[in-house]
Amino acid sequence: MVDNLEIVREARPHAAAGPKLVVSGLNFYYGDKQVLHDISLAIPPNQITALIGPSGCGKSTFLRTLNRMHETIRNTRAEGQVLLDGEDIMAMDVVQLRRRVGMVFQRSNPFPKSIFDNVAYGLRVNGWMRKRPLAEAVEHSLRRAALWDEVKDLLHESAYKLSGGQQQRLCIARALAVDPEVLLLDEPCSALDPIATAKIEELMFSLKETCTLVIVTHNMQQAARVAEHTGFFLHGKLIEFNRTEVIFKRPRCKETEDYITGRFG
């Protein structure tokens, strides 16, 4: 196990804050089947961390435990500790936790509502009711998601009228509206063409100022392009976690090297 706390400090020596998320000894079970084994890692603030690995290696499951989304599936159990700014998320109110740790899913999943109502949804459940501030916040979120110019005249049209890439950026805007501290992205580009993918990657860069991003991706080039840190998962274990260039140029573990050179997976 590579202890990456050191790596995190080394990468951001000036950062006043410690890591945004610290996971230690995380085990995860679907019923009796253990799918994550003793995962420990620290996710640095205001950076992009990528999680790579072959299908079924547990990287998505790991991501979902970070905002306790696994609890929506019955018979799942997570053991271990996840600290968000030093606070144990398992002991937090789950609704509060998810307001702080947002999520973007693999398949874009806008609600069958208008573009405006999609972005406003998270604000409304958080008690935003007045029209003006709501409209301003929606515009702000759409601008942050680099979607405003494309949709500003269609705000009250169905979200389903947008293209796949636009829908995914709408989902990001929707997640950004509640101003999360961490944004989890579960293979957000797997259904998108290269141009739409590039737009989302560009967007991720711009979000780093305000957000900590964790992205699960099948696409190793994507991890290499966007992430400061990369973790490699295999068979439910975190094999290696390091700065991205180290993972891709001088991996310490044989499995990592085999995977990134395309010998399997």
Add this chain to the structure above:
Amino acid sequence: MGSRVATIEHLPRAKTPRTFFRRLRAGDHIAWAITALAAAAVLAITLLLVWELYSSSALARTKFGWSFLIGRTWDPVAGEFGALPFLYGTVVTSALALAMAVPLGVGAAIFLAELAPPRISDGLTFIVELLAAVPSVIYGLLGIFVLAPLMRRAGAPYGVGIMTAAVVLAIMILPFIVSISREALLSVPREQREAALALGATRWEATWQVVVPYARLGIFGSVFLALARALGETMAVTMVIGNTPQIGASLLEPGYSIAAVIANEFTEAVEDLHLSALIELGLVLFGLTLVLNALARLLIVMTKRKGAEQ
């Protein structure tokens, strides 16, 4: 390039042209013919039904005209026939039944689909589907022996009446609403629910604001099916509605429904006019169903908020 074209030319040609019988064997045409026939049969049966109802009710239609619909007297002996008490009975019992069954049914469906642990949900759903299979005469008996005495104590003069029929109908249509609504709720993609939860919605907010609206077409569908069943239900209604062609001042008083009067009087109708009037009642019931279905469709279109196309 040239060589490739040559290869194609040298491919062995299909030995036999695709004749009619060869094409038949492929199945496409047979499948087309059979399915088209099936679709046409549905249309033909409906048209035949309407035509039969229309032509056989000619006598009553020419005698009473549109006043048949607003006539309040039903007197086979005097040869006077008005449909209003039956229309009233059918519409009011069905509406009351829906008013009772829809909140209960949708509530139960939400519990079963979203909140109940799977074992309880499966068990309860099995029982609910069993309820749908109980013959209506059993519900009628239940109405006579259990509900009617209760209603008498609650102030209904005879126990049987419009309200009693409505309660029995509500119980009968409940399983349809629960079962179909539950299916609709279960088929909402998990990502929809998770998207709401990930924004900090509570479980109830995610259910009520995202899952239920997403499933609303299925839920509406269950209500329409229940309505159709309530409008046409004959046996249970005739056992508890009181079978009195009147528009009572109170819902607790006896009434009559279209389906019930047709079933009760058809075998005894010896006069041509009486028979013809009963058939016209059938036509009215058909028209009523048609109008209500059209209204239901309109409701769907109107409640489909802008931007909510699925």
